[in-house]
Amino acid sequence: MWPKSFDYIRVNSVEEAITQLNKHEDAKLLAGGHSLLPAMKLRLAEPALLVDIAPLGLTQVSDRGHGWSIGAMATHAHIAANANGALAQAAAGIGDQQVRNFGTIGGNIAHADPASDPPAVLVALGAKIYIRGSGGERNVAAEDFFIDLFTTDLLSDEIITSIYIPRKEGHTNAYAKMAHPASRYALVGVAVDICTQEGHCREVRIGVTGATTHAVRASGAEAVLQGAEINDGNIAQACEAIQADIADQLLGDAAYPEDYRQAMAGVFLGRAIRAATA
Numbered sequence: 001m002w003p004k005s006f007d008y009i010r011v012n013s014v015e016e017a018i019t020q021l022n023k024h025e026d027a028k029l030l031a032g033g034h035s036l037l038p039a040m041k042l043r044l045a046e047p048a049l050l051v052d053i054a055p056l057g058l059t060q061v062s063d064r065g066h067g068w069s070i071g072a073m074a075t076h077a078h079i080a081a082n083a084n085g086a087l088a089q090a091a092a093g094i095g096d097q098q099v100r101n102f103g104t105i106g107g108n109i110a111h112a113d114p115a116s117d118p119p120a121v122l123v124a125l126g127a128k129i130y131i132r133g134s135g136g137e138r139n140v141a142a143e144d145f146f147i148d149l150f151t152t153d154l155l156s157d158e159i160i161t162s163i164y165i166p167r168k169e170g171h172t173n174a175y176a177k178m179a180h181p182a183s184r185y186a187l188v189g190v191a192v193d194i195c196t197q198e199g200h201c202r203e204v205r206i207g208v209t210g211a212t213t214h215a216v217r218a219s220g221a222e223a224v225l226q227g228a229e230i231n232d233g234n235i236a237q238a239c240e241a242i243q244a245d246i247a248d249q250l251l252g253d254a255a256y257p258e259d260y261r262q263a264m265a266g267v268f269l270g271r272a273i274r275a276a277t278a
């Protein structure tokens with residue numbers, strides 16, 4: 001399959017990228033190319049111009065003390081090797097080695113594939129997405145960034161520059177996913193960030209991907225755990241609650257239908273809670 005013909009340009013600054021996006025209505029940024037190029041070959045995307053942002057750098061995975069700064073162009077392999085907790089676990093489980101070596105976190109979240117792993121983790125960790133465009137710089141909470149199937153809060157002339165993950169004292173986190181046997185995309189993925197004291201949950205955030213049209217927070221399951229003892233009974237209740245949380249946004253196909261993924265969200269929430277509190 002061949003894509004429709006297109007022009008190609010490399011840019012050396014974020015400003016230049018924004019200028020190109022402004023000048024050409026049909027321009028698309030090119031990062032790792034692992035979602036955009038397959039979509040072009042299938043003619044699902046037909047950009048007239050590809051703006052290659054590889055020269056921009058933006059590859060940092062830096063512990064700033066008060067939190068982590070992850071550059072938009074950081075590859076999954078780089079994140080798996082240099083971050084920790086749920087984010088590193090999710091990155092390490094993406095696709096295969098080639099996908100992890102090329103795919104970037106910025107491209108991943110801009111594409112907003114419902115089966116992507118990082119979105120659930122960023123929602124659970126309370127991450128902020130830093131964005132620049134002709135209107136200046138802004139940041140958006142991850143839970144407000146993912147809007148629907150392949151749809152985000154990003155405007156057509158905007159570029160994601162980095163992601164900030166705040167450090168929260170006493171918190172631990174984990175990501176558990178049921179991977180598609182061929183692509184490794186998440187059929188269901190659940191991320192949990194939790195703070196416990198004497199066996200009780202003081203604070204918790206839960207993000208879900210794969211089973212839903214876009215990454216969402218499971219606030220009903222969070223409410224069950226909040227203040228409760230972390231024991232088998234309360235975990236089982238949270239696993240019931242998450243199924244109600246996602247009931248309106250379920251996604252499925254012939255092989256892995258909606259009700260199956262909904263039930264699996266409960267199973268994988270249990271695994272993520274146990275891993276985060278182990």
Ligand SMILES: Cc1cc2nc3c(=O)[nH]c(=O)nc-3n(C[C@H](O)[C@H](O)[C@H](O)COP(=O)(O)OP(=O)(O)OC[C@H]3O[C@@H](n4cnc5c(N)ncnc54)[C@H](O)[C@@H]3O)c2cc1C
Pocket residue numbers: 028029030031032033034035036037038072073076093094095096099102103104105106107108109110111115116117118154158159160161183184185186
């Ligand atoms: C075989 C295969 C298996 C995969 N398995 C998984 C998996 O298990 N889990 C998973 O999460 N993902 C998986 N992926 C997706 C992969 O992880 C990439 O993250 C994803 O393809 C997008 O990243 P990219 O850097 O390749 O972006 P590109 O394909 O270059 O771009 C994707 C989109 O994002 C836009 N974009 C890119 N960078 C930016 C930016 N900085 N700011 C704004 N917009 C931007 C582009 O214009 C384009 O619209 C898989 C992909 C393949 C091909």
